[in-house]
Structure formats: C-alpha cells, structure tokens
Amino acid sequence: MAGATNVSTLTYIGRGGLAGACAGLFSGLVSLLLAEPTIDRAIALEHEKAAAAGEEHGAELFTRDVQHIGLLIAATLTGLAIGIIFGLVYAILHRNQPEADPWGRSLRLAVAGFLGVGLLPFLRYPANPPGVGDPDTVDARTTAWLAAIVIGIATMLTARLVSASLAKRVASEPVRQLATVGVVLLGFAVLFLLPNSPDAINAPADLLWTFRIFSLMAIAVLWAGLGVGFGLAGLRSKQAVRTVEATSAT
Numbered sequence: 001m002a003g004a005t006n007v008s009t010l011t012y013i014g015r016g017g018l019a020g021a022c023a024g025l026f027s028g029l030v031s032l033l034l035a036e037p038t039i040d041r042a043i044a045l046e047h048e049k050a051a052a053a054g055e056e057h058g059a060e061l062f063t064r065d066v067q068h069i070g071l072l073i074a075a076t077l078t079g080l081a082i083g084i085i086f087g088l089v090y091a092i093l094h095r096n097q098p099e100a101d102p103w104g105r106s107l108r109l110a111v112a113g114f115l116g117v118g119l120l121p122f123l124r125y126p127a128n129p130p131g132v133g134d135p136d137t138v139d140a141r142t143t144a145w146l147a148a149i150v151i152g153i154a155t156m157l158t159a160r161l162v163s164a165s166l167a168k169r170v171a172s173e174p175v176r177q178l179a180t181v182g183v184v185l186l187g188f189a190v191l192f193l194l195p196n197s198p199d200a201i202n203a204p205a206d207l208l209w210t211f212r213i214f215s216l217m218a219i220a221v222l223w224a225g226l227g228v229g230f231g232l233a234g235l236r237s238k239q240a241v242r243t244v245e246a247t248s249a250t
Contacts, residue, residue: 020083
C-alpha cells in the first residue's frame with residue numbers, strides 16, 4: 001500500500017497538534033472540575049493561616065475566574081506543543097516501519113509518553129497545590145523536575161532500543177517484555193538519585209493527596225486523548241487511502 005506510506009511529516013505534525021490541542025483542552029476541563037476545588041481549599045487555608053498570624057493577605061493579581069480561563073488556555077497550548085512533538089516522533093517511527101497499524105502505534109506511543117513524561121517524573125516529584133513550597137526554591141525545584149522528565153524520556157527510549165534489539169535476536173515475547181519492564185524499573189530507581197524537594201509539606205494530607213490524584217488524572221487524560229485522537233485520525237486516513245486505491249483499481 002504505497003499511498004499509506006507517502007503521508008508527509010507535516011501532516012503527522014498537524015494531526016498531532018490538533019489531537020494534542022483537543023486533548024489538552026479536555027485535560028484542562030478535568031483539572032478545572034476536579035483539581036480546582038482543591039486549589040480553592042488550599043488558598044482558603046493559606047488566607048486563614050495569614051489571618052491567624054495577623055498578616056494582611058494582599059489582593060490577588062487575577063481573579064479566580066480569570067485564572068480558570070488561563071488554566072484552559074495553558075492546558076490547550078501544552079497539549080498542542082506535546083501533540084506536535086508526538087506527531088514528529090510518530091512520523092519518524094512510521095518511516096522506519098510504514099506497515100505498522102496506526103491505531104496500535106499511536107496508543108503505544110501515547111503510553112510511552114505518559115510513562116516517560118508524566119508518570120515517572122510525577123512519582124519522583126508529585127504535584128503540590130498552591131502555597132506549598134518556598135518561592136526561593138522555585139528554580140531548584142523546576143530544574144529537578146526537568147531533570148526527571150529527561151530521565152523519564154531516556155528510560156522509554158532505552159526500553160524501546162532494548163526491545164528492538166531483542167526482537168532482532170529473535171527473543172521470545174516474554175523475554176522482551178520482561179526486559180522492557182526491567183529498563184523502566186531501572187529508570188525509576190535512577191530518578192531517586194535526584195535531590196529531594198527542599199521544602200516541607202505543610203498542607204493537610206487529605207487535601208494534598210486529593211490534589212495529586214486529580215493532577216495525575218489530568219495528565220493521564222491528556223495522553224489518552226492524544227493517543228486516541230491521533231490513532232482515530234490515522235485509521236480514517238488509512239481507510240481513505242484504501243478507498244482511493246480501490247476506486248483507482250476499478
């Protein structure tokens with residue numbers, strides 16, 4: 001099926017950007033509905049602590065409604081950026097193995113992205129609600145978080161290379177799967193070589209873990225939406241190519 005292999009890289013990038021933007025918006029809505037009430041609780045607790053200490057809490061620069069709109073915009077733009085990178089990586093994989101099923105490949109790539117960019121860094125540095133953390137340590141925390149993402153991506157790339165190498169040696173499926181899991185676990189262990197967060201956690205445990213769970217859910221929704229949206233678009237494109245080829249053959 002020659003036509004199916006001639007899709008340009010820009011087409012995949014555009015497809016990824018569109019799927020990512022939609023997934024990002026959906027992820028933002030999940031955050032707005034689930035995580036934002038927890039943030040409101042954290043802000044209220046911060047105000048109560050300031051009042052109890054006799055401190056005057058300054059007015060917010062932006063209202064909560066404006067912040068909610070900003071959340072949706074930021075989530076959409078984040079999804080767009082991730083989707084563009086997703087489409088580029090997919091195009092590279094497709095060029096090497098053009099016969100692979102677009103649905104399965106899209107889902108596998110989304111799972112790898114979720115693990116490498118989302119879950120592994122999250123397990124090392126889970127999200128905290130506003131008010132948790134010293135503003136003076138923002139740079140250090142951001143650097144550590146970015147390092148965790150780099151390690152997560154490197155882990156997934158290594159797992160991919162190990163699996164491909166074993167496949168060339170005609171290793172059995174269980175051996176390849178166990179080796180892949182082993183690489184992921186090793187990458188997870190390497191994450192703990194990074195420094196611990198320098199800040200004490202002073203938020204109530206129930207509020208903290210509710211926020212973290214909902215934050216992880218939003219990340220999962222982003223990657224699931226991206227994988228499903230991109231995969232469905234790939235199936236539709238593949239079916240369109242088949243229809244054109246069938247028409248041309250008659």
